[in-house]
């Protein structure tokens with residue numbers, strides 16, 4: 001299976017233009033599964049809910065999802081991407097996965113980062129896994145990387161690949177954590193980050209690029225620099241993610257001591 005990411009610089013507010021740029025950067029390159037950045041069509045740095053409301057789209061009926069579905073149908077491929085979702089009166093920072101059969105999965109970002117909390121509703125969709133050409137694929141978005149439960153849940157639900165649309169701003173952090181998420185869950189991860197800067201309402205954000213594809217052993221199979229706009233693909237064998245044995249006496253999943261973790265209460269009590 002060939003998986004790939006597109007790293008690029010969306011222009012704030014230019015939804016049609018950003019979609020056009022994505023399709024032209026992907027060009028004739030081929031992958032079975034593509035991953036695009038978080039909020040790829042709108043840009044990131046909203047300054048009000050009204051502004052998100054203006055640019056957000058319903059899924060699957062909005063134009064961005066419709067266009068990517070048609071593109072996936074023409075190519076016979078799958079594409080995971082982040083967008084601002086309008087659902088009734090609610091606004092979510094969402095990721096969708098579409099293929100020739102239409103929308104396969106919609107995930108609404110659970111762990112909102114920084115000012116996203118002012119503009120978006122926290123996600124209400126469970127972490128889930130869908131079949132892409134017979135391979136279970138899970139979705140998480142950007143800051144979810146710092147909450148190991150997200151990737152663990154996806155892995156326990158059978159994900160062999162985690163698609164991770166991102167707009168990362170903390171230098172070097174997710175590039176490290178996603179290697180660990182891959183290693184500790186024995187899954188492939190595909191992080192599609194954006195590049196460039198946004199400077200709105202007096203605050204400047206620099207996006208860190210360095211998108212990457214990581215193997216179940218934590219090896220970086222492909223990565224980009226901090227400035228490049230590029231589509232990068234790697235051929236992987238997703239079955240490598242099925243082997244959770246660390247030694248012949250240790251298994252990543254069956255050795256878990258769920259009796260000691262006491263996770264349900266949360267909040268550290």
Ligand code: ACM
Pocket residue numbers: 038112113141142143144166167168169
């Ligand atoms: C992030 O979650 N966009 C940092």
